[in-house]
Ligand SMILES: CC(=O)N[C@H]1[C@@H](OP(=O)(O)O)O[C@H](CO)[C@@H](O)[C@@H]1O
């Protein structure tokens with residue numbers, strides 16, 4: 001380092017030191033960079049925001065690219081908030097830097113500069129390298145001041161910041177990817193996002209010219225969050241090809257309260273505030289619009305949920321048909337987690353004959369595994385997912401779509417595939433993009449919601465939680481489907497599972513909550529609930545359960 005660089009470094013660090021005093025860390029407070037960043041009650045987060053602004057600058061210097069910072073707590077209560085970092089291609093920040101994020105967030109006030117200095121040394125970061133950070137935030141009341149703290153952090157390390165204000169999480173990921181591909185992926189503006197996705201959607205539905213107004217109609221539960229706002233902004237771009245009735249728009253109700261994708265998935269019932277008629281197509285976004293689930297109510301008043309597994313099945317079936325029609329040699333894979341319904345996995349493997357991989361919970365694991373295929377479809381059962389197309393797959397599709405010597409059938413399949421690529425937000429799961437994709441797939445194939453639902457029947461399933469003294473006593477293997485410790489737990493689960501038909505159960509520590517999650521499925525809801533309860537009891541007894549013993553449901 002030259003003396004000049006040292007002087008610059010010292011001046012910057014002095015500024016950081018001065019500014020960080022305005023964002024003090026409560027002594028002793030330790031936070032975890034979990035499955036999707038830091039997440040806790042908003043009051044505890046000011047120092048974390050400031051410090052993540054600093055870290056984003058370092059990450060930007062290291063990667064020589066624009067980095068994203070999103071302020072949101074997704075589906076969690078309005079009082080909570082959170083922050084996550086976005087890497088250059090719009091993906092979640094790499095694991096080593098999650099570690100750094102924790103070190104920086106948890107450093108006591110006087111140790112902050114040392115921790116930053118150590119990271120710079122370890123990563124050989126050049127202080128003179130420029131830095132740029134994009135910021136987005138959700139609609140929580142606390143998000144504005146918290147994103148201001150991020151901005152303070154960025155500016156105090158002399159980084160360049162672009163504050164987009166209120167955005168959905170996937171929009172922020174999209175902006176970062178556009179910027180770092182010199183706009184090859186799209187323009188890094190909300191208008192660029194609306195244009196790219198809606199143009200592709202409008203092209204796709206041209207392959208379904210006789211859609212009725214009824215077929216174009218969709219009820220959307222916006223979870224009283226940012227998704228509702230952004231969908232309203234996007235509507236004019238859709239040229240009436242989708243007619244949206246928007247509920248839970250955030251004008252009256254509380255964010256995520258008895259509504260939104262997470263509520264609908266966990267309750268397996270409709271959200272508050274949506275006026276659904278029999279058979280009508282409905283979907284719910286979550287609070288930051290990166291998840292979506294579909295549902296309808298049948299003539300007997302029964303609620304039908306079409307979750308992430310059903311969406312993955314619909315999309316991969318569609319893609320497989322098109323790839324075959326186009327005569328392209330592209331391998332399609334579907335990535336799921338242990339929470340995927342057993343029926344969906346069986347259907348994909350046995351009927352659709354696509355490769356299915358199971359990975360650990362958390363989008364970063366799914367995203368990573370999906371990159372190994374020419375076309376990788378990944379969805380968590382809760383509705384978070386997307387499709388990744390490899391660069392060479394996109395090239396082959398584009399070439400064929402323009403090839404004047406090929407047959408009309410092949411060309412048309414390639415053109416549909418090309419628009420499918422463009423309607424998809426490949427940076428990350430995106431409720432708006434997934435909604436357009438599902439709507440287009442249904443339209444092009446002339447499928448009703450009921451026909452889609454009938455592709456396979458979900459096995460009854462149940463998710464439960466058990467409180468234990470120390471959740472780390474449970475360790476798992478085989479994509480979290482088997483427990484390695486404590487001794488005897490997996491044997492107990494195996495013995496219980498054997499007593500039921502079509503059954504499966506597993507236990508794992510949650511990565512976002514201080515609890516053990518239990519999942520069970522079996523031939524009937526009654527058997528599923530009974531299996532889930534017995535597994536909860538095994539966890540309670542063998543893994544140090546605390547508080548009241550798990551009770552059977554009803
Ligand atoms: C069963 C379940 O839905 N788990 C969720 C939940 O993770 P846990 O590690 O199970 O707490 O939050 C994650 C982040 O939002 C999400 O990716 C994941 O799917």
Ligand SMILES: [Mg+2]
Nearest residue numbers: 074286288290
């Ligand atoms: Mg979310």
